[in-house]
Amino acid sequence: MAARQKRYALAIDARKCINCKACSVACRAENRVPLGKGRNWMNEELRGEYPKLMAVFEAEQCHHCADPACVRVCPTGASYQRPDGIVAIKDTECVGCRYCVVACPYDARFFREDRGVVEKCDLCAKRVDRAELPACVETCPSKVRVFGDLNDPNSKLHELLSKRQYRLKKPEAGTGPQIYYLL
Amino acid sequence: MKTIEWGFLIINYLFLGGLSAGLFFVAALATLLEHNGDRPYARIARYGALLAPWPVMLGCFLLIFDLGKWYRFYKLFLHLRWVSPMSIGSWLLLIFSGISLLLFVASLAKEERQRLFQKLPASGAILRLLSGDLSAWQRPIAALGLPFSIGVGIYTGVLLGAVQSRPFWNTNLVAQMFLFSALSTGCATLILVLALAGKRIEAVEFRLLYTLDICFLTLEFFIVLPYLIHGELSVEAVRESLQLILGGPFTLVFWVFFLGLGLLAPLAIEVREMAPVLLSKTVAHYSKPLAAVTALLVLAGGFLLRYIFVFAGQMSAFK
Numbered sequence: 001m002a003a004r005q006k007r008y009a010l011a012i013d014a015r016k017c018i019n020c021k022a023c024s025v026a027c028r029a030e031n032r033v034p035l036g037k038g039r040n041w042m043n044e045e046l047r048g049e050y051p052k053l054m055a056v057f058e059a060e061q062c063h064h065c066a067d068p069a070c071v072r073v074c075p076t077g078a079s080y081q082r083p084d085g086i087v088a089i090k091d092t093e094c095v096g097c098r099y100c101v102v103a104c105p106y107d108a109r110f111f112r113e114d115r116g117v118v119e120k121c122d123l124c125a126k127r128v129d130r131a132e133l134p135a136c137v138e139t140c141p142s143k144v145r146v147f148g149d150l151n152d153p154n155s156k157l158h159e160l161l162s163k164r165q166y167r168l169k170k171p172e173a174g175t176g177p178q179i180y181y182l183l
Numbered sequence: 184m185k186t187i188e189w190g191f192l193i194i195n196y197l198f199l200g201g202l203s204a205g206l207f208f209v210a211a212l213a214t215l216l217e218h219n220g221d222r223p224y225a226r227i228a229r230y231g232a233l234l235a236p237w238p239v240m241l242g243c244f245l246l247i248f249d250l251g252k253w254y255r256f257y258k259l260f261l262h263l264r265w266v267s268p269m270s271i272g273s274w275l276l277l278i279f280s281g282i283s284l285l286l287f288v289a290s291l292a293k294e295e296r297q298r299l300f301q302k303l304p305a306s307g308a309i310l311r312l313l314s315g316d317l318s319a320w321q322r323p324i325a326a327l328g329l330p331f332s333i334g335v336g337i338y339t340g341v342l343l344g345a346v347q348s349r350p351f352w353n354t355n356l357v358a359q360m361f362l363f364s365a366l367s368t369g370c371a372t373l374i375l376v377l378a379l380a381g382k383r384i385e386a387v388e389f390r391l392l393y394t395l396d397i398c399f400l401t402l403e404f405f406i407v408l409p410y411l412i413h414g415e416l417s418v419e420a421v422r423e424s425l426q427l428i429l430g431g432p433f434t435l436v437f438w439v440f441f442l443g444l445g446l447l448a449p450l451a452i453e454v455r456e457m458a459p460v461l462l463s464k465t466v467a468h469y470s471k472p473l474a475a476v477t478a479l480l481v482l483a484g485g486f487l488l489r490y491i492f493v494f495a496g497q498m499s500a501f502k
Contacts, residue, residue, distance in 0.1 A: 073346065075262065104348060115251075116250075
């Protein structure tokens with residue numbers, strides 16, 4: 001029997017997050033992201049009024065959508081989706097028109113003025129191809145991030161998503177986001 | 184991280200591309216409206232054809248200059264991706280620029296053509312072909328270019344309208360709005376040129392241009408109107424994005440400068456100027472200064488429409 005096609009995705013257990021930002025630092029180091037830009041970031045929100053307060057820390061990055069708008073609008077095919085679901089950019093094909101940056105509902109892409117091309121999270125595709133975890137996942141001290149293959153019934157991700165409730169962000173934008181925020 | 188990626192270069196390009204589309208459309212129409220060998224609109228056809236290639240070509244340079252890697256622009260022409268409006272648009276621009284240049288050469292008088300080609304190196308089969316008399320080909324070239332001019336006019340709106348994540352853009356009305364705005368700016372440029380041309384006003388020419396422009400502006404108005412109504416009746420994200428023009432940073436420029444001064448005011452002036460023709464079938468006496476003012480208002484309105492849409496659209500998002 002042929003091996004099942006992989007479909008990589010990410011689950012985020014935001015309640016465990018302590019907002020240490022190690023994920024952002026690890027990503028910056030791994031992918032040489034310049035200061036002032038970021039492939040991943042934290043959404044911080046304070047809820048309620050003193051003394052009934054709650055701080056919500058929700059990590060976000062490219063949602064590696066099932067039907068990515070960025071890939072559709074790219075005029076040269078530089079933005080593409082791998083068979084395993086990872087949305088990435090062919091650096092040498094990007095002309096820097098920034099249509100994809102405008103088209104992303106999550107503002108997950110940014111333009112590198114110094115290089116003249118667009119960059120984004122590619123779930124550390126090079127590491128994943130070596131069977132390693134993405135840098136942000138590996139470094140997270142409180143195990144907020146769970147990376148895995150949706151099609152592998154033995155994966156931790158698969159188990160979490162079948163046992164826990166989750167939320168998707170902006171599904172109404174119609175791109176089929178694949179970051180699962182556990183409730 | 185929300186950023187405004189497309190700025191004034193893109194706004195200017197959208198305006199210039201539309202302007203060329205409009206100029207070519209009106210010029211082609213004037214070329215094709217021959218009546219028993221009589222060419223009542225020969226001046227419109229000639230001025231339109233002489234002007235049409237330049238704004239779009241300048242616009243293309245702005246587009247290329249706006250790219251992060253301008254020297255990779257050729258990669259746009261190594262692909263044709265049907266699902267990307269920008270890919271289709273690049274090809275449309277290329278073909279349209281070529282056809283409008285062809286009409287330009289075909290519309291030159293013999294001595295003008297000779298003067299132009301004296302300065303160019305007289306080698307190559309294409310150059311020899313172009314330096315020949317193409318005036319007999321004006322009508323086929325105009326007919327061939329007509330759909331491409333509409334394509335260039337409408338694609339600029341599709342480019343924005345196809346972005347599903349920006350509720351301000353993502354309606355089926357933006358494309359038509361941009362098309363009729365484009366056609367009216369081309370028409371207005373020809374009104375301006377004729378008003379400044381020095382010779383006495385030919386009533387028949389102004390009648391055509393005013394009639395066309397009244398049609399374009401009216402259509403544009405009745406697209407802007409349902410855009411607002413439908414937006415207000417739509418989902419929350421669209422209603423919120425409309426706040427940018429209904430009670431936000433673009434309210435003044437939209438209502439007063441675009442809709443008031445850039446659309447309804449010139450429309451009113453044109454209808455007023457056409458009133459004698461419309462009501463009593465007599466010959467109208469068109470005022471040159473008024474024509475120039477009308478044309479400038481339409482041009483400003485066309486520019487502002489693009490300014491508002493490019494910026495407001497990028498600021499809109501799902502929550």
